[in-house]
Amino acid sequence: MPKKSAPSFEEAIEELDKLVDQMESDQLPLEELISHYERGAKLLSECESTLTSAKKRLETIKNSDTKVTTKAAPKPSNNSPSSDNDEIRLF
Numbered sequence: 001m002p003k004k005s006a007p008s009f010e011e012a013i014e015e016l017d018k019l020v021d022q023m024e025s026d027q028l029p030l031e032e033l034i035s036h037y038e039r040g041a042k043l044l045s046e047c048e049s050t051l052t053s054a055k056k057r058l059e060t061i062k063n064s065d066t067k068v069t070t071k072a073a074p075k076p077s078n079n080s081p082s083s084d085n086d087e088i089r090l091f
Helices: 009-024 030-072
Strands: none
Touching: 009 030
């Protein structure tokens, strides 16, 4: 039997929400409550891992965008009379 793939972030959050609702209902036998808690802990860990990975990816994108912006910025010419100060000359 093939191994079931991990749920997406959204699926994991949805399942976690359902587990919490069931656990809060006070209708579960102790063994089911413990089983739900274990499953919830696993889902929470997977969600935290997904969020950490997404945060790192976004930081990488942000850092690469900053590098591109910095490299793309025009450098002042040494021949320009305004290179020594911030005065803007139109003519």
